[in-house]
Amino acid sequence: MISQINWALVAPIIAIQVILMIIALVDLFKTEKTNGPKWMWVLIILFINILGPILYFVIGKKHA
Amino acid sequence: MKLMEVSSLTKSFGKHVAVNNLSFSIEEGHCVALLGPNGAGKTTTLEMLASLQKPTNGSVSFLGVEKGDYRESIGYLPQQPVFFPWMNAMEYLVFMGELSGLSKAKASMRADELLELLGIADARKRKIGGYSGGMKQRLGIAQALIHEPKLLMLDEPVSALDPVGRREMLELMKMLKETTTILFSTHILHDAEEVCDDVIMIHKGELAITGSLSELRRRHQEDVIIISADGNLDEWVRSIENWNVVSKVIANNDTIKIYVKNAEVARNQLLVEIAERQLPISRFTVGQTSLEDLFMKVVGK
Amino acid sequence: MKKWFVLFRKEWLEMSRNYKVIWIPLVFVLFGLLQPVTSYYMPEILKNASNLPKGAVIKIPIPSSGEVLAQTLGQFNQMGILVLVLAFMGIVSSEQRSGMMKAILVKPVGYSSYITAKWMSAVLLSGGAIFLGMLASWYYTILLIGDFPFMDIVKGISLYFIWILFLITFTVFLSSFLKSSGLVAAFTLLLSILLTLLTPLLKKWMEWSPAQLTNAAASLFTAGKIEGPFLIPLITTVILTALFLYLAGTRKSSLSRLG
Ligand SMILES: Nc1ncnc2c1ncn2[C@@H]1O[C@H](COP(=O)(O)OP(=O)(O)OP(=O)(O)O)[C@@H](O)[C@H]1O
Ligand SMILES: [Mg+2]
Numbered sequence: 001m002i003s004q005i006n007w008a009l010v011a012p013i014i015a016i017q018v019i020l021m022i023i024a025l026v027d028l029f030k031t032e033k034t035n036g037p038k039w040m041w042v043l044i045i046l047f048i049n050i051l052g053p054i055l056y057f058v059i060g061k062k063h064a
Numbered sequence: 065m066k067l068m069e070v071s072s073l074t075k076s077f078g079k080h081v082a083v084n085n086l087s088f089s090i091e092e093g094h095c096v097a098l099l100g101p102n103g104a105g106k107t108t109t110l111e112m113l114a115s116l117q118k119p120t121n122g123s124v125s126f127l128g129v130e131k132g133d134y135r136e137s138i139g140y141l142p143q144q145p146v147f148f149p150w151m152n153a154m155e156y157l158v159f160m161g162e163l164s165g166l167s168k169a170k171a172s173m174r175a176d177e178l179l180e181l182l183g184i185a186d187a188r189k190r191k192i193g194g195y196s197g198g199m200k201q202r203l204g205i206a207q208a209l210i211h212e213p214k215l216l217m218l219d220e221p222v223s224a225l226d227p228v229g230r231r232e233m234l235e236l237m238k239m240l241k242e243t244t245t246i247l248f249s250t251h252i253l254h255d256a257e258e259v260c261d262d263v264i265m266i267h268k269g270e271l272a273i274t275g276s277l278s279e280l281r282r283r284h285q286e287d288v289i290i291i292s293a294d295g296n297l298d299e300w301v302r303s304i305e306n307w308n309v310v311s312k313v314i315a316n317n318d319t320i321k322i323y324v325k326n327a328e329v330a331r332n333q334l335l336v337e338i339a340e341r342q343l344p345i346s347r348f349t350v351g352q353t354s355l356e357d358l359f360m361k362v363v364g365k
Numbered sequence: 366m367k368k369w370f371v372l373f374r375k376e377w378l379e380m381s382r383n384y385k386v387i388w389i390p391l392v393f394v395l396f397g398l399l400q401p402v403t404s405y406y407m408p409e410i411l412k413n414a415s416n417l418p419k420g421a422v423i424k425i426p427i428p429s430s431g432e433v434l435a436q437t438l439g440q441f442n443q444m445g446i447l448v449l450v451l452a453f454m455g456i457v458s459s460e461q462r463s464g465m466m467k468a469i470l471v472k473p474v475g476y477s478s479y480i481t482a483k484w485m486s487a488v489l490l491s492g493g494a495i496f497l498g499m500l501a502s503w504y505y506t507i508l509l510i511g512d513f514p515f516m517d518i519v520k521g522i523s524l525y526f527i528w529i530l531f532l533i534t535f536t537v538f539l540s541s542f543l544k545s546s547g548l549v550a551a552f553t554l555l556l557s558i559l560l561t562l563l564t565p566l567l568k569k570w571m572e573w574s575p576a577q578l579t580n581a582a583a584s585l586f587t588a589g590k591i592e593g594p595f596l597i598p599l600i601t602t603v604i605l606t607a608l609f610l611y612l613a614g615t616r617k618s619s620l621s622r623l624g
Pocket of ligand 2 (some may be wrong): 106107108219220363
């Protein structure tokens with residue numbers, strides 16, 4: 001069943017998720033303050049599929 | 065020549081009047097201190113002069129033009145300078161320079177000069193977010209000076225600095241006042257006396273005293289004789305209050321401050337009295353009131 | 366004008382330093398790609414995941430290309446708007462709070478340049494993200510499901526973008542009047558939800574509603590032509606957008622603001 005999935009189609013989706021994750025992590029390590037502890041955001045970014053990095057970008061960062 | 069003329073400037077926040085009917089003028093080339101205790105209305109006044117707040121009443125004219133946009137001719141350092149933490153000093157200064165109307169090339173040239181002048185050239189490529197308070201203060205001055213303004217307004221430029229930084233800032237201001245008209249606010253009279261020519265003292269939003277420092281000294285400085293004793297002098301104090309040469313006596317525990325009209329006459333008379341009555345004097349000082357006393361009198365403390 | 370570009374450049378520099386230039390378009394592309402893929406695999410996923418009794422036959426038709434694209438639009442209209450509003454809620458208010466606004470306005474800069482430079486950069490980034498996301502969705506839809514005319518896609522996105530333009534302008538407007546970014550987001554999302562929900566409910570009364578533009582775009586995808594009101598909402602939306610931009614770009618009496 002899984003073998004029927006066209007990996008060429010799914011690969012870009014995974015790639016985008018990975019890029020988002022990396023950017024979110026880079027940003028997380030660069031910023032001084034986040035809303036809530038940093039380790040929590042690391043977990044959210046890594047383990048909440050699709051939404052993790054987005055959540056970090058929109059509510060994780062402390063706005064000046 | 066008058067660079068700026070302020071007439072009956074007033075600002076109220078609801079019922080609270082922060083600045084009340086303030087009038088003064090700034091001579092070109094002078095260094096002027098806006099002096100007042102916390103909450104006197106210094107920041108509010110400066111922000112109105114920088115067109116960051118609209119006065120409730122009154123007007124400001126710059127080089128004779130009333131109601132003009134003279135922002136191009138002023139540089140302003142806020143009380144708590146803020147920056148974009150994600151920019152470096154160079155980027156920030158060029159950005160501010162371009163906003164002030166300079167070309168990009170001119171702005172980067174000025175930025176280089178100023179970073180050098182203010183001693184933060186080494187940190188020019190570092191993110192401002194990582195700057196110390198003193199470095200930010202310098203960068204704040206640099207952005208205010210980027211377009212070579214005619215009038216430099218500094219809101220408490222030294223209050224937040226440590227003794228060394230403060231010394232440096234005062235020296236810098238002395239240097240800048242050679243080329244630029246400066247208006248700066250402070251609540252420390254000593255700083256004003258050190259660098260400026262004129263003072264504008266305000267209290268509770270109202271103008272208390274204004275004039276040149278030398279004039280204020282002449283007008284308001286009094287001779288004072290301070291006597292300390294080991295015993296009780298109350299009775300004697302009451303007797304000298306009526307002397308012609310004495311204008312006021314303030315007795316405080318064992319120390320008596322005698323404000324006199326003529327220091328020499330008073331000194332001789334007092335010394336004779338002391339000797340005759342054999343008063344238990346431990347200290348006898350002849351001097352002058354400082355402007356600090358004047359300031360305190362104005363502030364009512 | 367030169368100063369306007371200086372301010373505009375600063376906005377882009379800031380958006381690239383905080384990665385908005387990358388992550389916002391990527392998020393839209395991600396949603397755009399996911400929609401056709403899930404639509405395509407949904408029957409299989411359901412078949413495998415379900416614990417249906419043996420022998421039960423489920424027939425879930427794969428939707429048409431147009432339907433998938435309309436679904437993508439629906440996704441943008443929920444997650445997409447949420448992301449954009451949260452990303453831009455502090456566009457003015459955060460600089461007001463930090464004092465950066467005063468630092469800029471003490472320089473000889475017009476307040477309207479300051480606001481419109483921000484507005485323009487937010488509009489361009491949102492527009493770019495939506496176009497990219499929709500193009501990605503279109504590409505995958507063609508690959509997986511079936512052909513769809515490119516021109517209809519462009520028309521549909523353009524219509525939909527006007528609705529987004531309206532919401533972004535409203536965000537900038539509120540951000541320039543309120544100090545709290547949270548309130549900006551709350552009010553903008555409330556407006557968006559109210560318009561989206563009430564428009565189909567009160568058909569008669571809501572012909573003017575900017576949310577009609579979403580329906581118009583969706584019908585263009587599913588039916589190949591615009592159904593329902595189109596010109597009236599287009600005109601009101603453009604007028605409202607201009608009005609909010611004008612209000613955002615003019616200081617009332619003083620620089621000190623509400624809140
Ligand atoms: N936005 C405002 N709304 C209401 N009241 C204000 C506002 N800004 C200033 N005030 C009031 O106006 C008065 C003068 O404030 P201002 O900041 O000008 O004083 P200041 O002389 O600069 O004091 P400091 O030495 O503490 O900086 C204060 O009583 C302050 O509470
Ligand atoms: Mg102040």
